[in-house]
Amino acid sequence: MPALISQSPQLTDDRPSVPRELGRLMLPFATLVLAVVLAVITAAILTTFFIPTIRTIKLIEKLPGPAHWPVIGVSYEIAFVKKYDLVSWLHKKVIDGYERVAAVWLLGVPLVFINSPQDVEVILSSMKHIEKGVEYFSIESWLNEGLLTSKGKKWHMRRKMLTPTFHFKILEDKSLTMYGNAKRFVSKLLEENGRPFDPQDRISRCTLDVICEAAMGIKINSQEDESGSKDYLAAISRVTTAAMYRVLNMYLRRDWLWGLTSVGAENVKDVKFLHDYTEKIITERKANYNPREMKDEEFLNDNSVGMKKRQAFLDKLLELGQSMSDSDIREEVDTFLFEGHDTTAVNIEFALFELGQNPEVQELAYNEQFSIFGEDEREATLGDLQNMNYLDRFIKECLRLYPSVPYISRKIVEDVPLKDSLTIPEGANVVITPYFLHRNPRYFPDPEKFDPDRFLPENCAKRHSFAYIPFSAGPRNCIGQKFAMMELKVILSTLLRFARVEAVSHKSELQLATVVLLRNLGTLKIRVLPRNNKEVY
Numbered sequence: 001m002p003a004l005i006s007q008s009p010q011l012t013d014d015r016p017s018v019p020r021e022l023g024r025l026m027l028p029f030a031t032l033v034l035a036v037v038l039a040v041i042t043a044a045i046l047t048t049f050f051i052p053t054i055r056t057i058k059l060i061e062k063l064p065g066p067a068h069w070p071v072i073g074v075s076y077e078i079a080f081v082k083k084y085d086l087v088s089w090l091h092k093k094v095i096d097g098y099e100r101v102a103a104v105w106l107l108g109v110p111l112v113f114i115n116s117p118q119d120v121e122v123i124l125s126s127m128k129h130i131e132k133g134v135e136y137f138s139i140e141s142w143l144n145e146g147l148l149t150s151k152g153k154k155w156h157m158r159r160k161m162l163t164p165t166f167h168f169k170i171l172e173d174k175s176l177t178m179y180g181n182a183k184r185f186v187s188k189l190l191e192e193n194g195r196p197f198d199p200q201d202r203i204s205r206c207t208l209d210v211i212c213e214a215a216m217g218i219k220i221n222s223q224e225d226e227s228g229s230k231d232y233l234a235a236i237s238r239v240t241t242a243a244m245y246r247v248l249n250m251y252l253r254r255d256w257l258w259g260l261t262s263v264g265a266e267n268v269k270d271v272k273f274l275h276d277y278t279e280k281i282i283t284e285r286k287a288n289y290n291p292r293e294m295k296d297e298e299f300l301n302d303n304s305v306g307m308k309k310r311q312a313f314l315d316k317l318l319e320l321g322q323s324m325s326d327s328d329i330r331e332e333v334d335t336f337l338f339e340g341h342d343t344t345a346v347n348i349e350f351a352l353f354e355l356g357q358n359p360e361v362q363e364l365a366y367n368e369q370f371s372i373f374g375e376d377e378r379e380a381t382l383g384d385l386q387n388m389n390y391l392d393r394f395i396k397e398c399l400r401l402y403p404s405v406p407y408i409s410r411k412i413v414e415d416v417p418l419k420d421s422l423t424i425p426e427g428a429n430v431v432i433t434p435y436f437l438h439r440n441p442r443y444f445p446d447p448e449k450f451d452p453d454r455f456l457p458e459n460c461a462k463r464h465s466f467a468y469i470p471f472s473a474g475p476r477n478c479i480g481q482k483f484a485m486m487e488l489k490v491i492l493s494t495l496l497r498f499a500r501v502e503a504v505s506h507k508s509e510l511q512l513a514t515v516v517l518l519r520n521l522g523t524l525k526i527r528v529l530p531r532n533n534k535e536v537y
């Protein structure tokens with residue numbers, strides 16, 4: 001072989017060598033790749049960037065706020081903020097030093113943080129500014145146009161239709177369901193035999209069982225057998241984390257670009273899984289739902305309008321099957337399954353933590369339970385719940401320090417004049433943060449101190465009613481507020497009656513982060529011991 005090559009040197013020289021040929025092809029190829037990359041980036045920027053009007057830009061520049069690049073604003077900075085640093089970053093940027101409002105730009109979106117209860121009242125009480133802000137795009141592929149994210153006529157119609165499904169008469173009927181699940185929950189905590197553990201997973205399974213049984217009419221028994229909920233809860237955790245990531249990296253707003261990223265690709269699969277999960281719930285309820293059998297539950301006496309038909313949530317949707325498509329029903333089930341279990345779960349986690357941190361508060365709460373039930377092991381009635389004044393204050397204090405929904409926003413559809421000649425212009429994205437409002441020392445002195453007595457009637461009377469808004473307020477407040485308060489009371493009352501919580505983790509270990517809801521990112525361990533050697537069953 002070497003001889004052959006050396007005998008025909010001209011032939012080899014005349015023909016272009018393979019590397020040189022490749023080299024010549026590489027240049028146009030690289031140019032093409034570069035052009036495609038540039039086109040993708042340009043398309044991403046053009047389709048992602050929100051284009052404000054000159055008027056909006058001018059009016060926003062008149063509002064107080066931190067120094068930042070015009071229009072692009074803090075987008076480059078926020079993309080590098082770690083999720084556990086977001087709370088302190090927001091505090092430094094738009095809360096501290098801004099008693100009323102602070103405006104910043106985020107990739108063309110004018111964000112106006114409203115920090116005073118008086119101004120919050122103007123926005124939340126309005127019937128005009130009821131469309132959700134731009135951040136909600138990040139959960140739309142999952143919740144579509146369910147009640148939380150929908151707007152305009154669709155929202156009005158659905159809200160009117162669904163409000164009666166959370167009427168107190170319906171709730172009264174659900175207290176037994178809640179109590180059964182609460183007892184199962186406490187007995188599962190006691191199975192840990194006083195060892196330190198993180199109760200997060202057990203709490204989520206309990207609240208998921210409650211919402212499935214009480215609102216969807218199906219039993220998934222995930223407290224007994226985690227296989228029915230494990231993948232659902234894991235997918236919820238990933239989907240909410242991905243939503244937060246996307247809000248912080250707003251340039252990933254477009255679905256096509258989002259789908260090209262690894263987080264986005266996983267998110268598409270998770271959303272499909274969550275939709276399949278809720279479809280199974282709907283199919284199961286459809287198969288078992290017999291309107292005739294429900295008669296006693298459905299027809300409840302309402303003194304103002306005579307006999308009125310009231311149904312629990314999913315049955316109402318199924319009854320309207322003709323006017324609602326399968327995907328209409330699914331988007332509401334997705335919304336209520338998530339909102340109905342995760343918001344209460346995160347709050348119960350913080351409540352157990354605070355019971356452990358404050359043994360004297362726990363004793364007062366227990367004494368109240370003892371004064372109502374004594375040694376009796378009967379279930380809690382609606383009347384009992386109404387007599388739990390100290391527990392009510394304890395829950396309110398938990399929701400003050402740890403509002404499950406720490407950040408809400410609205411799209412401003414026409415200029416909003418505030419007092420002292422401040423104007424929030426049309427097109428602004430107003431942000432209201434219950435987390436920071438509830439820590440405003442002007443309304444809650446020594447705000448980090450855990451003190452249920454802040455909610456004694458005489459103390460509440462002195463405070464602006466919009467200084468405390470864990471369930472938001474106005475027309476788009478939480479539709480499940482009464483359900484949530486009742487569930488929190490039933491679960492915590494049952495826990496206090498049969499068990500005692502001891503702290504293991506310290507307050508300094510809290511790692512609060514906004515991941516759609518307010519979550520603790522680390523583990524918060526507690527010990528649970530039987531109260532007076534009482535058996536739960």
Ligand code: HEM
Binds near residue numbers: 477
């Ligand atoms: C501790 C528990 C809860 C808290 C702190 C809470 C808080 C909130 C807040 C602040 C909003 C307004 C969100 C916004 O404007 O973006 C909201 C809306 C909503 N909540 Fe709750 N929630 C809780 C429990 C529940 C439960 C148990 C359900 C269902 C059974 C529920 C269903 C909803 C729905 C569907 C909306 C949207 C209402 C609308 O826009 O018309 N929530 N919630």
